[in-house]
Structures are given as structure tokens and as C-alpha cells.
Amino acid sequence: MFGYSVTFPHLLVFVPLIAGLIIFFIKKENSAKAISLFASIVTLSVSCFSLCYADNKDLNWVPYEWLKYIGSSFSLGLDGMGKILTLLTAIAFPVIFVASYKSSYKNANVFYGLMLLSQAGLMGVFLSMDALLFYFFWELALIPVYFLCSRWGGERRIQATFKFFVYTFAGSLLMLLGIIYVYLHTDRTVYAAHSFSINSFYSVVLNAHQQNWLFWLFFIAFAIKMPVFPFHTWQPDAYEQSPTSVTMVLSGVMVKMGLFAVLRWLIPVFPEAVLNFSNIVIILSIIGIIYASLIAIKQDDLKRLIAYSSIAHIGLMCAAIFTVEQIGIEGVMIQMFNHGINIIGLWIVVELIERQTGVRKISQLGGIAHTAPFLTIMLVVIAFANIALPLTNAFVGEFMMFNGLFKYNIWYTAIAGISIILAAVYTLNMVKNVFYGNSNGLTVAMKDISLNEKMILCVIIVAIFLIGIYPQPMLDMAKDSVSLILSRFK
């Protein structure tokens, strides 16, 4: 039904989708866990294979007629940017599953089923080459996460998640209007008067006035998802209240949807408006960076600290995108991947601490290094990556992004640069207070981590150093996508 041959984009979407649907009917907790882990590993291997067939168009592109009378097609495509993000999604889920293998959830089958469905939705977002299809997946990624957070989250979960849901739902409905407006200005296709395909969106002709208000319709939806100041208020609550494995999905992968969507659906479609408003967006992002970093310093809750640190990092990426500089955007692409890996690493550490001690208040912890040396080493490396020290992956990304920002405006760079210092303050403070100092009753009984957790953290650390030392392959992947995006500005 979907064309003649099975291709990578198909597999990336349908393996998690079908596995997710099957798991709903598997009552035993252990088999549900095992099957979801297996499915996510299959997805990961598909994603790795797809890296090897870089230029094979037949394998990376699926056009299939879907709603032919309104000009929408089921087209999935895997380009450089898509590869980076599908790889991130594909890595994130097995890591999350292994890291939370010991946590037991009520109705585990539903939990893992929903997790896989959200993976399918995320894959779809990164792969869709049709605006309507993109919107479909955009919402589909949200719904399972809504149920995951509201069902398995903390005490205030219902309100926090609902806030998150209504925010993003309202934002995406505005985007839907924008999509419809652009659609009505595209050219005729064979069957329909207009078309939703990405190519017609890229070639649509809109005057400056139209672009200006369309820009905001799209941008608000994406800004809520990222989130950029002042649309961020849902995020710390949602991160705090969600179960940690869902927080990993939210912060590791889902926030990248916003950045990705800006790169794919906003910048190339409304180039004039982007140039008009880039200044405002960059200023907002920089306010967000500084503001979030300052709040992060004050936080006592580990989860909230990481949530605010994430707002700061995302803000920098958003600012770098809107400089519309080749090097800055390449930096963003690689940093999207790095940030996902690093933050998932941080969450895993938080999850391990919380599972053993039952608390995540920095003031109640301390001296974990005495009892869990291996965990501490791992955390310190990840923390360094979070501050973007050289040799770590984030250094490469941040260096390139600052480079782009520097070309745009030197003062912005200087102010945003403060965030590096602030990041060092809150991250090292956390390391100091949680891992060093005196042990107390809670932490003295802590055991070091077990083998599979070690393995997972090692994988993350290998990724951190690998990209930190040899980022070239990933930069090559990003290059074409960036050139395509920027070609609209010449």
C-alpha cells in the first residue's frame, strides 16, 4: 500500500509504531520491556544503516499519494539534517529503556507502548516532506507524551501536563492556519489546486507583508516547543512532574522538534520575514539564556536545575539559527544532537540518584563520590560536556554557534558568552554539592551503579568524546541541508 519497496524512512516510522501498538496487548511487564528494547534497537540499527547509504535516493525518499484531491502526499525523506535527528531519536530510546530497565511502572505495557508511539511521532516529524503530514506527526508526538506525563508523573502532574498540552496545542493550531495560508498560495498540481509538498512550500511567492504575519504564526508554535523566552513557562513544571524517562524524551528529543521545524519549515519559507525579525528573536533568546542560567543557579531541585540549563542551551541554538550564517547553523545541527546526548546523560544520573536515595534536592545530598566513584566520574565528564569544555562534543557546537553569532553582532556574542560562565557556576556547584563534601544518612548507603547502567553511561561518554574530537562526519551530513536552507537568502 505504501509504494513498492520498503525504505529507511518507512522502517524508522513503522517499526516503533507497530511495535508500540503490539505492546499494548502484552500484559507481562518483562516481555513488554524486552520487546520495546528490542524494537528500539532495531530502529537504531536501521538508522545506522541509513547513514551508510547516504546518496541513494530510492532508499531515502518515499512519495505516496495520500489525500490527492487536496494535494497532500505521504512523503517521507531522509536528508542530512533528518539523519542527524533520526539518529538522535534512535539512540535516545534504547538508552532510555536500558536506563529505566529497573524502574517498574504500573501498566508497563501501556507505558512502553506510548513511549514507542511517541518515538514514531518524532521520527515522522523529522522525516516528513509534506506540510500536512508534518502537522500530523507534530501532534502525534505530543499525545502519547501527554498521557505518559499525566499517568505516571509526580504529584502535580495533571495540571503541569495540561498546561504543557494546552500551550503546545494552541501554538500548533496557529501554525496550522499558517500552513493553510501558505498552501493556498502554492501552485497547481495534477489533481489538486494547491499542494502541501515541501518543494511547493519552498517555491511559494509571498510578499513581505504576508511573510511577516505568517512568520509569527509559525514561530510561536515552534517557540513554545523549544521553548524560547517568554514561552517557556510550561517547561520546568512539565520536566519536574514527568517521570524521568519521559523527561528524557521531552528534553532530549522533543525540544529539538522546535529547532528542527524552524530550520525546515520557517527559515526557508519566509526568508524576508526572517531577516526582518531575526534581531527580535535573537534578543529574546539571549534574554532567555541569561535569565534561565541565573534561575538555574538558584535551584535546589536537580530536575529543575537541568530544566533551566536546557532552556539556556536551547536559547543559544535558537539565536544561532537566526543569525542565518552557514557556520552558526551547522553548529546548531551538530549541537542539537550533542545537547540531546548530554542531557539524557544528566537525566540518567539524576534517575540513578533518585532511585537509590528517593530525593533529588541538592541540599539533602552530598558525598556520593565516596560510595559511588564510577557514577561520579561519569557525571563529571557529562557535566564538562554540559559546560562545553574543549574535547567534549558540546564545545564543537558552541564554538561554531558563537562564531556565527560573532559574525552577526559582537555585543550579542559577548552577552551570550556570559552564559558559559554561568553554566560553569551552576553545573560545578551541583557536582560539588551532590557528589563531594560530606556524606549524610541518605547517601552513605548508596551503591555504585550496575553493569548495564555503566554500559549506557559509557556509550554516552564515548559519543561525547567521539564527536568532540572528530566531528567531521557529522558536519558533512549537515552541510548540504544548511546550504539548501541558505540558498533562499541569495
Next chain:
Amino acid sequence: MNAIILTALFGIILMFGGVFFKSKSTPKYVAIGGLIIVLIANCLELRNGEPFFDINLNDMLRFTSFNLTFLSVIFSATLLYFLLNGRDIEKVGTNVSEYFALIFFVLCGVGISATYNTLLTLFLGIEIMSIPLYILTASDKRNLKSNEAALKYFLMGSFSTGIMLMGIAFIYGGNTQGSFYIDNIALGEGKMPVMIAVGLVFLLTAMSFKVSAAPFHFWTPDVYDGAPTVFTSFMATIIKAAGFIAFLRLFENVFGKVQPQWQILLAVITAATLLIGNLTAVFQQSVKRMLAYSSIAQAGFMLLAIFALNEYAKEGLVLYAAAYCLASIGLFAILIRMNDYTIEGFNGLGKRQPLLAVTATIFLLSLTGVPLTAGFLGKFYMLVAVMNDGHQKWLAILAVLCAAISAYYYFRIIQAMFFKDSNEAPSEIWDINPRFKALLVITAALIILLGIFPSLIADWLHY
């Protein structure tokens, strides 16, 4: 044509059959069988373009693929309604056969008001549709609320019918040909004569009454709340959708060319309907009343089709009606089986009846307009229609904001079902048998299927 004659025929059979049927459930089976025959006959007519009966209609009714597709949707929804709620109709009172007979008469009226080609047949259709509904509303004879609702409905309904007749009279007097035929009275471009304009406003008012658009919606919550819940389900879904096709055809065929002159009026009505429906639904504690207000809100979305009146609007209205009927009928069917109609009554349903809760969630998501459900595509078409019309873009923005508000009250039920535990005894008491569950699953599957492949319905319109 087939449908109109067969529904009337089955209505009469059921009416007189009530005397002869020995078992209480016989009328139900006759009704279901009859409706299947009606549906098949209607689809055959749609396919072949030839009715079974050769009757000279003097062109008073006109059967196009659009009308017939719409009727097929209505009949399919009614069939689903019979299958899901057949036993609940039996429980309302003793005259079971008559309830089914009345529903068939309503369907006959729907058939006429969907295919009318003169203002006379429009009036007849609307009346044949309305009068049995007054009786159905009062069918719970000993319940004071039911009686009050029926009286209210009857008074308001006949008042609006009077206004409609007045409007028809003005249009009859205002056109030069002295005719009721739509082809003759269809207006050309240019300014309307005063008489016609007055007639238009009267007709607009009357139709707004029928589809419960603000500010003529006041009867709706009371009537829907007072009527026996199974008939509320029928009124809030199938009748509402049927009202819209009469509305759409009237404004498209008669007043289509002077759209710019009345469009702003309709925009105001639509905006008011959307706002009042959604904002009031937020504050309801009873799910039944909330669904009454939500039906007003959904009517606001369907009014967008009449506002825009283009190809997207027509196609979208059919999809929207189908999606809305499926989801609401399913939701009402679950509600009927609850003892406690408040939102708290749904607490913990996810644990006690996971299947019911999951299907209810799909219905609610469809009503909210989340992708992958038919409800999304309905809303999507409406938005495309308004944007394509391009005159009042604020209406589209208002509509999406209202859709976001609607998420608030629909999701309250989802939250109650899955995330809150109930301390009290289980609140649903009535029989939930495997057949009922299977039907709910089929309904939910249909919603998702239509959400992915709307062409299942939409392609019929391209014949």
C-alpha cells in the same frame, strides 16, 4: 428518492406494527433491518443515478451526488445509533414501536430537507423533521423535566417555523417570477431588493434556530438536558447535521451570488456561536449539559462552511458531519450507561472499563480535533474553506482559539477517566455486553480510518 419513500414506508409499518408485535425487541430488529435497506437503496441511487421509483416530482426535489452522499452519511450514523442504543430506546417507555416509527419519520423529513428544490419542500422537510422530535423529547412522560423540555422545544420550534414561513413569503413576494422554485428565485449579483433582504434575514434566523446558532441557541441546553439521553444523542448529532445541509443548500443556491452582502452577518453569528458554546461548556459540571454546549460549539465550526460556501466547505461539511456524528453518538452511548452524569462520575473509568475509556478517549480527541481522527480533518477543511474565502481571516483565528478552549473541557473527561481514582462505588450500572463493546471499537476504528483516509467519503463527492 428511494430513501424518502422507504423511510416513510417503514415509519408506517412500525407505527401500525406496534399493535401486532408481540416481543418488545421486534421493533428494534425491524427498524435496523429497515434502515439497512434504506441505506443500501440510497447508496444504489448514488451509484446508478436512477431511483427505484418513477414518480413525477415536478422538479420539487433534486438528487445530486452531494445530497445523496450526505444522506448516506446520515443514514449510516442513524444505523450506528440504532445498533448502539437500540436497547436504550426500548427502556425509555412502553411504546417502543412508536419511537422507532417517529425516528423514521424524522429521517423522511431529513431526506426531503436535504434534497428540496423549492422553498415549499424545504418547509415541509423541516416540519416533518421537527414535529416527531417534539414528541420524542416528551417521551419520558412522567418526568417533569422531559415535559418541560418538550414544551420549550415545541414553542421555540414553532416560533422559528413561523419566522421561516414569513421569510419564504417575503421572498415569494419579492421575486419577479412569483415562484417558489430555487432556480427561479436564485438571486443574481448586485444589490438585493429590500423585500428579499428581509426574507433572507428571516430565513437566516429560522435556520439558526434549527441548528442552534447563537443568539438563537437558548433552547438547546435545556431541551438536550431534559430529553431522555438516547434521544438527546439523536437530536444533538443527526438532526443537527441534517439542519446544516438544508442551511447550506439554501444559502448556496438562493443567496450564493450575493454572499458579500450577508457574509458579515453570518461571520458575527458564527463567532458568537463559537464563543458562547465553548466558553459556557467550560463551566459545566454535568457531562450531558457539557455535550449540549459542545454541540453548540461544534455547530459554530460547521457554520464556517456556510460562511465560506466553496468547494472545500461543501466537502468539509460532509466530513465534519460524519466525524461529529460518529464521535458524539459513541460518547452519548457511553454516557447513557452511566449512573452519574457529572464529570466525577467518570473518575477511574479507565481502570474499571479500560475499553470504554479508550474508545471514549478517541471520541473526545476527535471532537477536540487532534490529527489522526476524523474530527481533525473536518476542522481542517473548515479552516481551509475560511482561509480560501479570505474575507474574514479573524474568524479562522477565533475558530482555532476556540478549538484550543474546547480541549480544556473535553480533556477534563479524559483526566477523570485515567488520572483520577474514584472512591465511590462504580457508577455505571447498565449492561455492557461484548456486542456493545465491539460496536464501540468499530466506531472508534471508523473515526481513525476516516482520519487517515477521508477519501472513503470524500471521493463520492467527486463523481
